[in-house]
Amino acid sequence: MSEAIRNPAGPVELEARELSVLYGETRALKYVSLKIPDRQVVSFIGPSGCGKSTLLRCFNRMNDLIPGVKIEGEALFQGRNLYGTGVDAVDVRRRIGMVFQKPNPFPKSIYDNVVFGPKINGYKGDFSELVERSLRQAALWEEVKDRLEANALSLSGGQQQRLCIARALAVEPEVLLMDEPASALDPIATQKIEDLIYDLKQDYTVVIVTHSMQQAARVSDHTAFLYMGEVVEYGPTNELFTNPREERTEAYITGRFG
Amino acid sequence: MTAPRASLPTPAHDSRSWGEIGLEKRHSNERRIGILLIAASAVSILTTVGIVAVLVFESIGFFAEVSVWEFLTGTRWTPLFESKSFGVLPLLMGSLLVASGAALVALPIGLASAIYLSEYAQDGVRRVLKPVLEVLAGIPTVVYGYFALLYVTPLLRTVWPNADIFNAASACIVMGIMIVPLVSSLSEDAMSAVPRSLREGAYALGATRFEVATRTVVPAALSGIIASFLLAISRAIGETMIVTIAAGATPQMTLNPLRSVQTMTAYIAQTSMGELPHGTVEYRTIFAVGLTLFCVTLLVNMVSGVVLRRYREVYE
Ligand SMILES: Nc1ncnc2c1ncn2[C@@H]1O[C@H](COP(=O)(O)OP(=O)(O)OP(=O)(O)O)[C@@H](O)[C@H]1O
């Protein structure tokens, strides 16, 4: 690979090595290699269909659920191949949480949404304390503290998304994967989620897929530009946006395509 | 069709817009179709109304001779004996015993197969299995009835030798098997309607496939599943052939499934085949029992209607 891929120094939390994903015959992700540093924010950008979600979902083995999918190469978490023998996808997902593009709260109470993960993971502590902590982390506590028993579907879209973040944080993962978490939200809700990502960086490694280059520029330390299943360029966010080394990156960020 | 399309590019200049030309013709067509459709639904509505009217009319005649109180609270049902008693409770109890027994068999099996079909089975397996299960629903009930009497009852009697030849348990088991496809098919529909995103949400929190099925999909589809249960139960209450053949003709107040009982449906079937003279009170028992049966089934169906409506609201 060329100097267009500039892996960060320091401890590596996640890594892709020659990682490919095939949906049936089509190779949606092509031999991707990159390193994601511990406790930083990395964003994936690129035109629709370029494979951002596919790459992201490799890191918590969500692609396994799709029939007919085939994964080649390695995805490493703290140096261990997530697809190696003896690795349980359920364990992986307990340690690497995910927030989806469309808010998908369970049709249960707000409280039950938050405790869902801890319950199935055998959490032994105080549930109401955990609920409060998670909701505070997701900047939702003040808005819902008086109606924890209300159905989660009665919340607004932005609140639902923050609930989904709280739900993911409640299992105390080490990494948080976010697939366009703000794409369905208004600017104020988006702002809240971006602030949240900034705070999360203290304790978590965050990988975020976004369609908004402004968002990538605001929240992330490193940015990867994907195009047609390949990582075209990867590097510190400000460098990538101000001084792209690849023709295609420049074309994309200046809005000439995608 | 062609004429109106030709005027499409300049509709603004044409005072008679292109829509108006076909309007009248379309209207009369619409009206004719409407009348046809109304007539079609009228047939079934009128039939239902007619049946209910006959039930009510004959029942009024019945209740002129037997008090409603005696009918609803009496614990002996012997309208054809020398000493007549008209307490419907033994029949009602027979029906409920058999229906709950059948439900006990059908609901767990049906739900388990629905979970398997919706959450575990590969596409190919599901495509084969679902129709096969539905074949069960196509077997004539008389076949089920004799299957119960000739195979299941002897089997039961090897385990419980003192069971009656005609007994509720045998009918329960076989009727349960008969309504499994109803439960599994409708529950599976409800579960497949649960959005994929909910499943992914649960998986992403570290849920196993079983936890996703039982803690996310089943609760989210619960109203649909309950509605399928209720539908199956109302089907079991109305089932006639199996109970007539296998459960016996002894109206008695018992909860022991090894005894012979009589259900409302079996009584109606048995009695209407006899030669009771029209207009007698014995003859009218058929209608009074029929009306009771109708009310019970209606109640169950109404409850399931309410549950289903709630379920529709969930994803809209
Ligand atoms: N389940 C699937 N089955 C078959 N092909 C798929 C599936 N999911 C994604 N693909 C294909 O893989 C490619 C990459 O998809 P992916 O969802 O990763 O793109 P993306 O970059 O996330 O796009 P978007 O920005 O629109 O979300 C696309 O061409 C898509 O059609």
Ligand SMILES: [Mg+2]
């Ligand atoms: Mg995507």
